[in-house]
Amino acid sequence: xxxxxxxxxxxxxxxxxxxANPGPMHRLVEEDENDTVTSPTTPSFSATGxxxxxSFGADSTSEGSFLGGLRSPPNPESYxxxxxxxxxxxxSAESLKPVADTYDNWTPPSHAKTPEQLERLKNAISGNFLFxxxxxxxxxxxxxxxxxxxxxxxxxxxxxxxxxxDFFYVVEKGSFDVYVNPSGALQPGPNGMGQNVGRIExxxxxxxxxxxxxxxxxxxxxxxxxxxxxxxxxxxxxRRILMESTFARRRMYESFLEExxxxxxxxxxxxxxxxxxxxxxxxxxxxAIIREGEKGLSFFLLEAGEAVAYRSGNPTPVKxxxxxxxxxxxxxxxxxxRAASVVSATEVKVATLGKSAFQRLLGPVEGIMRxxxxxxxxxxxxxxxxLHVP
Amino acid sequence: MAATVAQSQHVLxxxxxxxxxxxxxxxxxxxxxxxxxxxxxxPPQQHQNNxxxxxxxxxxxxxxxxxxxxxxxxxxxxxxxxxVLVRPAYGTEAERSQVFALKILRKTExxxxxxxxxxxxxxxxxxxVSGHPFITELMASFSDxxxxxxxxxxxxxxxLFSYLRKFRRFDEDMARFYAAEIVLVLEYLHEQQGGIAYRxxxxxxxxxxxxxxxxxxxxxxxxxxxxxxxxxxxxxYTLCGTPEYLAPEVIHNKGHTTAVDWWALGILIYExxxxxxxxxxxxxxxxxxxxxxxxxxxxxxxxxSDAAKDIIRQFCTVDRSRxxxxxxxxxxxxxxxxxxxxxxxxxxxxxRDRGPIVPPVRYPGDAQCFDIYPEEDATRDEYTGxxxxxxxxxxxxx
Numbered sequence: 013x014x015x016x017x018x019x020x021x022x023x024x025x026x027x028x029x030x031x032a033n034p035g036p037m038h039r040l041v042e043e044d045e046n047d048t049v050t051s052p053t054t055p056s057f058s059a060t061g062x063x064x065x066x067s068f069g070a071d072s073t074s075e076g077s078f079l080g081g082l083r084s085p086p087n088p089e090s091y092x093x094x095x096x097x098x099x100x101x102x103x104s105a106e107s108l109k110p111v112a113d114t115y116d117n118w119t120p121p122s123h124a125k126t127p128e129q130l131e132r133l134k135n136a137i138s139g140n141f142l143f144x145x146x147x148x149x150x151x152x153x154x155x156x157x158x159x160x161x162x163x164x165x166x167x168x169x170x171x172x173x174x175x176x177x178d179f180f181y182v183v184e185k186g187s188f189d190v191y192v193n194p195s196g197a198l199q200p201g202p203n204g205m206g207q208n209v210g211r212i213e214x215x216x217x218x219x220x221x222x223x224x225x226x227x228x229x230x231x232x233x234x235x236x237x238x239x240x241x242x243x244x245x246x247x248x249x250x251r252r253i254l255m256e257s258t259f260a261r262r263r264m265y266e267s268f269l270e271e272x273x274x275x276x277x278x279x280x281x282x283x284x285x286x287x288x289x290x291x292x293x294x295x296x297x298x299x300a301i302i303r304e305g306e307k308g309l310s311f312f313l314l315e316a317g318e319a320v321a322y323r324s325g326n327p328t329p330v331k332x333x334x335x336x337x338x339x340x341x342x343x344x345x346x347x348x349x350r351a352a353s354v355v356s357a358t359e360v361k362v363a364t365l366g367k368s369a370f371q372r373l374l375g376p377v378e379g380i381m382r383x384x385x386x387x388x389x390x391x392x393x394x395x396x397x398x399l400h401v402p
Numbered sequence: 403m404a405a406t407v408a409q410s411q412h413v414l415x416x417x418x419x420x421x422x423x424x425x426x427x428x429x430x431x432x433x434x435x436x437x438x439x440x441x442x443x444x445p446p447q448q449h450q451n452n453x454x455x456x457x458x459x460x461x462x463x464x465x466x467x468x469x470x471x472x473x474x475x476x477x478x479x480x481x482x483x484x485x486v487l488v489r490p491a492y493g494t495e496a497e498r499s500q501v502f503a504l505k506i507l508r509k510t511e512x513x514x515x516x517x518x519x520x521x522x523x524x525x526x527x528x529x530x531v532s533g534h535p536f537i538t539e540l541m542a543s544f545s546d547x548x549x550x551x552x553x554x555x556x557x558x559x560x561x562l563f564s565y566l567r568k569f570r571r572f573d574e575d576m577a578r579f580y581a582a583e584i585v586l587v588l589e590y591l592h593e594q595q596g597g598i599a600y601r602x603x604x605x606x607x608x609x610x611x612x613x614x615x616x617x618x619x620x621x622x623x624x625x626x627x628x629x630x631x632x633x634x635x636x637x638x639y640t641l642c643g644t645p646e647y648l649a650p651e652v653i654h655n656k657g658h659t660t661a662v663d664w665w666a667l668g669i670l671i672y673e674x675x676x677x678x679x680x681x682x683x684x685x686x687x688x689x690x691x692x693x694x695x696x697x698x699x700x701x702x703x704x705x706x707s708d709a710a711k712d713i714i715r716q717f718c719t720v721d722r723s724r725x726x727x728x729x730x731x732x733x734x735x736x737x738x739x740x741x742x743x744x745x746x747x748x749x750x751x752x753x754r755d756r757g758p759i760v761p762p763v764r765y766p767g768d769a770q771c772f773d774i775y776p777e778e779d780a781t782r783d784e785y786t787g788x789x790x791x792x793x794x795x796x797x798x799x800x
Contacts, residue, residue, distance in 0.1 A: 095678045097567055099606050103686075104623065104642035107519045141691045145654055221687045224653070225641055230685065254655040255639040262637065262657060281597070281628075284635045288659070289723035369723045375730040 105225035108251055110259040120253050122156040129184070130155055133243060136182045136215050142223055146254070147292065153253045154245065158182065163240040170242065173198045173206070173232040177222035179244045181233075186240025188212045191232045198232050205232045223250045261315075262287050265363055267336075268313045274341045277383040278374075285373050290363040295356045301339075304353045308343030310366045317360030321352045332357075344370050344377045466544045468551065474767065476775040477503060482511030483622075484779070487556060487769050501767040502541060505552040509797065510783045512550070517622070518796050520642070524621045525552060525799055531595060531621075535753060536587045538609070538619045545800040548785045552800075557617045559610030559761030560771030566605050570677045574710055576758040577674035580608070582742060582750045583616040584667060589733030592660040597627040597635055599659065603666035604644050605673065610771075614757020627659060635659070645686045646679040650694045650720045664727030664736070668717025671741075672698065675706050680718070694720065713741040 111118050125133070133155050137143040146154065163170065163186065170181060170188065174197025193199055193206030209231070212218055221227050223245070265287035269275055278286070292315065295301060301312060304324055314337045320329035321339070330352060333339060339354050344367050374380060471488035478485045488504045490497050512521050528540035542553040562580065566572065572580070584603070591598040601623040609617045623642040628635045637657035641648075649665035651658045673679045680699065681692040698718050700706050716726035716739070723729070727736050737747055749755060761771050 095682050096684070097678075099563060100604060100644045100646060102602055102623065102642065102644050104515070104517065104520065105640060106516045108639045110639070141694055142654075145694075224687075224690070227686070251639070251641070251655050255657070258655070258657050259637075259639070280634045284637070285728075288637065288657075372729045373723055 103225050103227065105251065106248065108248075108255055110255055118252065118256070120153045120157050120256075121159070121249060122153075123159045125155070125158075132184065132215065133158055133182055136217055140217065140220065142220055147257075150254060150257050153257070154250065157249050157253060158243040158245050160184075161242040161244050163235045163242060165238050166235050168235045170233045170235065171219055171229045171231070173230065174228050176226050177219060177229045178226060178248075179246050180217065180219045180223045180250070182217045182243040182245075183212055183214050184241040184243055185214055186238075187214070187236045188218070188233050188240065189236045190218070191234065192230070193232070196228070205234070211236060223247050261292075264315070265290050265313065268315075268338065268363075271336065272338050272341055274344065274377065274381065277380055282374050282380075286365060286370065289369050289373055290365050292361060292363055294359065294361050297356050297358050297360075299356045299360075301354045301356060301360070301362060302350045302352075304351065305349045307347050308340055308350050309347075309368075310364045311338070311341045311344050311370070312354075313338045313363040315361040315363050317356060317358040319354050319356050319360055321354050323352045343367055345381075466542055466551075466553070467546060468549070471502070471504060472498075473504075474501070475769055476777055477769060477772045479775045482515055482517065483507045484775075485554075487767065488553075489767065499767075501556045503538075503554045503556045505554060507550040507552075508779070508782060508785075509545075509548055509550060509793065510785045510789070513789065513793055514783070518793070519640075520622050521550065522796065522799065523625055525550075527598060527621050527624045527626065528552065528554075530626075531591065531598070534587065534590055535751065536583050536616050536618055537590075538617050538621075543800045545797055547790070550797055550800045554619075556767070557609040557611050557619070558763040558766065558768055558771060559612060559614065559759075560773075561606055562608040562610060562616070563605035564771070564773070565610070565759050566674065566677070571704065572674045572758075574675065574707060577671055577710070578742065578745065579750075579758050580616055580674065581667065581671050582745050582747070584608070584618075584670070585733055585736050585742075586747075586751055587616070587618050588660075588663050588667065588727070589736075591624075592663070592727075593732055595626070597660055598624055599627055599638070600624050600663050601643050602647075603663055603670055604647050605670065606644075610757065610759060610761050612761060612763045612766075613753065614760045615753050616757075645689050646682055648690070648693060651722065653690045653694055659722075659728070661722045661725055661728035664717050664725055665719075667727070668698075668714045671710065671717070672700075672714050675710060676701055676704065680714075707741075709740040709743070713739050 134151070137154075143151070143154065161170075161181070171177065171179075173191070173193055188211065189208055190210045190212065191205035191207060192209050193204065195206075198204055199206075212233070218231075218233055219229070221230070224247070226247070262284070266280075266283050269278070269283050269286060275283070275286070290313065297317075301319065302308065304322075314333050314335055316335060319333040319337075319339075321331035321333070322328075323330055333354070340350065342348065343350075344365075347367075370377065470491055472491045474487040474489060476484055476486050483505055485503050485505045488502050490500055490502075492498070507521060512518055525540070525543050528538070529543075531537050532539045538557065539555040540552060541555065544551050544553075588600070591600055600618070600621070602620060607618065607620045609619055611617055625638055627638060637659050639655060639657055641652055641655065643649075643652060643662070643666070647666045647669050649658060649662040652662055669679050669681075681689050681696065683689045683692065698715055700711055700714075713726065713736075716724075719725040726739065727733065729735065731738075736742075737745070746754075763771065
């Protein structure tokens, strides 16, 4: 793409130094040739060699070359050819507040789909970086929220270049042509859509930037045949689904953490940092989450499901865990072997944090415990280990 | 550009107390302690105004209106705001020789762009953090039928952005100087102000005062995170910032915290040293993809020291539980990083040395360091009586 023809998506005020409108590279070349750059506001700057005490020639009438003596002229080859050196525009989406804060009643919309449709939609979004990090619940909600948009005839503009963008689309059936007008917006007249730059077939998707914030559409997308079907997702729904689930989980972790005696002296700020760093893991029933005798590295909160603790030689569980319970927390304190095994009794979801992550975030647990005397009233399985009896 | 992207505005800050008349005059009574603070170069004072009365801006600012000022020229524009250099229109000669930066926000655009919350936060937080040596100072705020106004100190050196583009890149000593001042600002906002996330760090939002020190401007996206029930820190979810500088957790809507500012500082140091940010593309969605998927890669030319590479990588760490600044020790740990070896932090906070670039400011109201902008707004929608009835309550703090 030639830099001269490129219109910055970041827009206004693009060139603080050049007068008219040469592309970024053009300007660089110009600078190299003349070794002088002028700004409309600043007839001349001149810097002297001393880096920390350098001064500019302050007189607007003096001639000056700001590069003089500062360092050898930079090699233009080392600059990215297409980087736009203009001022960058800030972007912002609608302000989002979790339901818990606003006391709204909001549940994500859910539109029925056949298992085949769900599978196709899943495939269509699985490779997209905006969806690839979602957990199963979030994915299910997002897929449920996609709404069908039949496009009955050829030639329907689904999105129009330059318009506000609020929806992301997945193509279920049919195909769509993509046009870009170099002016940045659809123009009147027969060639107003600009150049055809591609085609999107079934399984493809477009308009993902609209899931982040409301930015002008970069292209016009128009149906290329009759009887097309799209699935649409709007930004607010997308962002709210992610926010509500993250927010609810974060608050749940914080409330679980409040119940851990070892961490009772954490401030709310520290607890929120830990909640932020917890990682969710799922295990099937019958999985040994920690094993007696192994070195303990992580601490676990039981987020969903049930688990039981066993000690070797004893087939009867020595402890039962349900949602909100925790185990293995003494691993945060030392590397001593686990005092018991904890096995999932059902499918479980745990939130886990390693000792190293804990220490990175808050420093050693010993220091935190020292704030008040830790009395091991209620603890996890380690309390049964003679080595760890407080 | 459609009215869908909230463009950055420039909030302009103090001229470093250089103007002999600045300590006197029109507004002196409204911020008595400030000129003194500037002269003695006190380290940041912790003071919180929570908008519960007692805020001197609110008490006095009722008296001000646009007609109290003579408009000199525009210093920056955005989608819903414009910053103009102004002088008091009345008063003694000494008073009239003062200069200020007046940020003018158009109510209709603020509402249309759904920026009401951000504008309210901006006014409140500027009042809260006023007086820090590296942050623009709010003198007063007021409003009329169509506009909101923030009266700020004038920072005459222009944007660090302009100098960076002019020099193409900074050497490590220069980058270190600016980075050090920014570390102190972030330490203040995050750790001494109870968790204020700034959320729009970039060279465009850093002005230089007459001595070449940083002033952080534009608090349009700043937010106090500890303000829910019982000062409980709560992550925030509204996507905002500048594409090249957005942290991965903002892109993924995972809820974000003050850690986004440390990510952005890594991007900023990279841009200081190379002249461009590590993740860039003409298509913003490609920038975001790179931010969440790609490591920071350094060019061969210019050569970048290992310490600089390391601090950039440590800031630009996707996993927040490993990100420098967010991990235990906070800003203190940042200051102890080898990149800052030899930095006299006490000298930095007291501005004992002039900055590496001393802006060519010829007199206190000199605006030659700022670019020229059109003085007229495009035609805008009317702020109707109906809108006023619906929305003016949100703007009552101005």
